[in-house]
Amino acid sequence: MDGFVETPAGAVPRVKTTMTGRDRCGTVKARTGIARTNYKVIPGLYCVGTPGPESPVIVTANYKLSFDALRKELAGIDAWILVVDTRGINVWCAAGKGTFSTEEVAFQVKATHLAEVVSHRELILPQLAATGVAAYELKKKCGFRGVFGPIQAAHIPRFLRNGKQADETMRAVTFTLRERLALVPVEIWLLWKLLLIVLLVIFVLSGIDPDVYSLAATWTRGSAAAVATLLAILAGAMATPILLPWIPGRQFWLKGMQVGALTGIAAVLLSSGRTNIIGDLGLWVWTVVITSYLAMNFTGSTPYTSLSGVEKEMRRGLPLQIGGAALALVLWVAAPFIG
């Protein structure tokens, strides 16, 4: 917040185009998953610089990360920012879920009395909102026409300078190493509950041996299986996303199988002496299928996999992953009884 700008429709809060320490801290929390949801901005009209009736109106979602991504690119620009209520979800996901909709944009235009604030009748929408907002319907619903701006907020200054013309680079979605890295912490964080349950089961199962139950084995064998599980998480939720374009194949469960096969070898080497060959085989299969599943789950975070495609590959991958996990557990439990 940086004061207010008076308009015929009342005072409009002006926001800074720089990020404070608190903003950065919030970004880290949202990106790691510590406080990812409920990171919201109150919907309504805001502004940057000293906008007037002729200044452009840029529309965004009320997820704080989306709002920050936009305002920090607007240094030296006078503009209005219309924040619509997407329940704290980013532009693209909200458009997909139907909360960033034509109706919601029209509602906020009316609720903020935008027509009294600006003399023109044009909204700049993020291109990725197009999944939820029909530009041709906006005019009928609120009197403002919608123009799709660039995908990335960083391109907005250039878009405005070019007379609101977007070139091909502004219109094509990317999935750079940096963008993939930003997703990794949340991918891992979302697993912690499941991981706790899995680790508990693993330690309990690891104790079963010919003397009915061995507490020593719970630790020695259990830790080997726990290490394999953690390696599989790193392989599926970190290594696969990072190496994505370089791993052969197109289906994610197959990409995960390859990364998992190599990671499984590491798990077996690390377990040296804690189990026998049967147990090692179990560890390897376990690492492969867990990695494969997590790699497959990453499809939900990419900007290029179709839902139909994901369903198709899951019908192939999931039976193998479930079968593999069952086989791994059988081998693991059977190992102390054989050889």
Added chain:
Amino acid sequence: MKNFRYMDGAAILRLNRETCVGCGMCVTVCPHRIFGLRDKKAEILDYNACMECGACARNCPVAAIYVNPDDGCGCAAYIINSWIAKVRGSSVPVCGC
């Protein structure tokens, strides 16, 4: 995006060139740049790059485009839950994403 290709022949995307009025909105909104205009009608240039986001269909003023209408983020957890929901006959699945 050239480094990223997903499965061929999977996406559900249909364009009816008869109905198309050639407004070019699909060309504008597609984040994978798969549409072009030829003879004042839209055409699909790269069908296999479609991710079914549905932006083209939503912004087509004459409903000449059909895209798989199922939404949801497309993570494995969501799809498993949607299968379970289908079997049980229960409502909209969630995934926590």
